Amino acid sequence: xxxxxxxxxNVRRYRDAADLSQEAVAERMGVDRAYVSAVERGAQNVxxxxxxxxSQALRVRPADLLDExxxxxxxxxxxP
Numbered sequence: 001x002x003x004x005x006x007x008x009x010n011v012r013r014y015r016d017a018a019d020l021s022q023e024a025v026a027e028r029m030g031v032d033r034a035y036v037s038a039v040e041r042g043a044q045n046v047x048x049x050x051x052x053x054x055s056q057a058l059r060v061r062p063a064d065l066l067d068e069x070x071x072x073x074x075x076x077x078x079x080p
Contacts, residue, residue, distance in 0.1 A: 003066070005042035007051075010065045012040045014058045028057035 015025055015036075022036040029036070030053075038044035039054065046054070055062040 001068070002042060004045065006068060006070065007046060007065055008040040008042040009070050010067060011036070011054060011058070013070060014060050014064065015040075018058060020058070025054070025057045029053045 011025075015022070022040070023033045026033040026036045029050075035044065039046060051062050051065060055065055058065075
């Protein structure tokens with residue numbers, strides 16, 4: 001399993017559930033929208049501090065962003 005893809009799938013799932021755009025999440029984090037896009041694609045290595053920032057922007061626990069149960073959900077694509 002690629003943890004970056006897992007994180008990205010969870011970020012997108014929680015962002016969609018909160019009805020937030022990538023731009024809105026980026027604004028809450030103080031980063032560019034392209035950074036949020038890269039995280040969601042699994043193309044960005046995220047530091048612990050940025051994991052915390054993402055979780056705060058999405059109002060979820062950091063552990064929720066690493067939850068592997070998303071892999072069993074058919075509507076979200078994540079490579080194991």
